[in-house]
Amino acid sequence: MEIPVDKHVAFHDLALRWLPDVTRFAHSLTRNESDAEDLVQETYLRAWRHWDSFRVGSEARAWLFTIARNAWRKRAPRDARLVAVEDDTLQALADEHFPLGAPNDVLQRLSDADLRPAIHQAIAALPEAFREVVELVELQELPYAEAAAVLEIPVGTVRSRLFRARRLLQTSLLEYARDAGLAPVHAEKESSQ
Template sequence: MSTPPLTAGKDARFEREALVCLPDVARYALSLTRNQSEADDLVQDTFLNAYRAWHQYLDGSECRAWLFTICRNQFLRTRRRDERALAVDDPELEALAAAALHTSVRESNLQHMFERTEVIEAIESAIAELPLPYREVALMVDVHDQTYDTVSQILGVPIGTVRSRLFRARRILQEKLITHARDAGLGAARGTAVSGEPRSRST
């Protein structure tokens, strides 16, 4: 079935609404591929697919989320995922733990420590090392400010799964950044203690 041609007006709207999201899509693509050349190809395919399907885009929809969905679907089509599927044992408990951890970090010296320019590289490196299911959720929520509901729609998973993966991602990142802070002397300088992590969920 042929794709309906875009009018000049729709062409302009694509440029105005979709192309402005290119930096975010490029960062997201790089987070998926962890390879600049592959990310560039993925971005190109994403916008080509989006352009072809622009007649299906609904006015008033969140264009960035729509592009993220196209990008992720293209990635999954062209590259076999390395990571094993991650089962969610108890989304409700994981969601509560995620909220507790987020509050703990926000109320501790870690929040200030994470904002220091010295640890930006460590944060980027730690995020890049996360398994894909955790990495994409952390990037969408914590970097791109997507809502849980939007991320749930993009990934095609329940909100409980989004919360669970975000909790696990934040826990891994916290451990890596605390290690980095200790190595750099930041934690010792601020007297930061690593004792506020939520209790382990009983099995």
């Protein structure tokens, strides 16, 4: 993309174009529409004030996510936001016993179902450390390295948190399947690894 010389045009072209993504990221942090709107406003205000420090050519979206996350961390008391998570290695996570509990007919029903409400709910219920990784990598489709930079964690931690988050989402979807009558209540005993 050609970089506009005018600051206002550059801000419009490089920063405001990501407003839908920043809004969704803000919502994933706040889980509240009104707070998300406030956070987006604050994010863009900070971005505008510090636009001269933005390195043109770098990833504006990741920069905005970083501003939003820092603003949220300042605003929300840390103890209220964070549930401590253990960052196990990918190998340790893969070696964990993970009861699948979904025979093929249940998987087929899940595959055919509209899972959007269930997955929204499941993502919202994730601990913040996992939710923000899912938001950045799965929903915003940031490369692992960019997500790691926004979250200020190693790439390996992004990968292990995503691994655990996806398993938590699978567990939630199985609960949804049982609640929706797509799976028998005893399904968790039928398959395990």
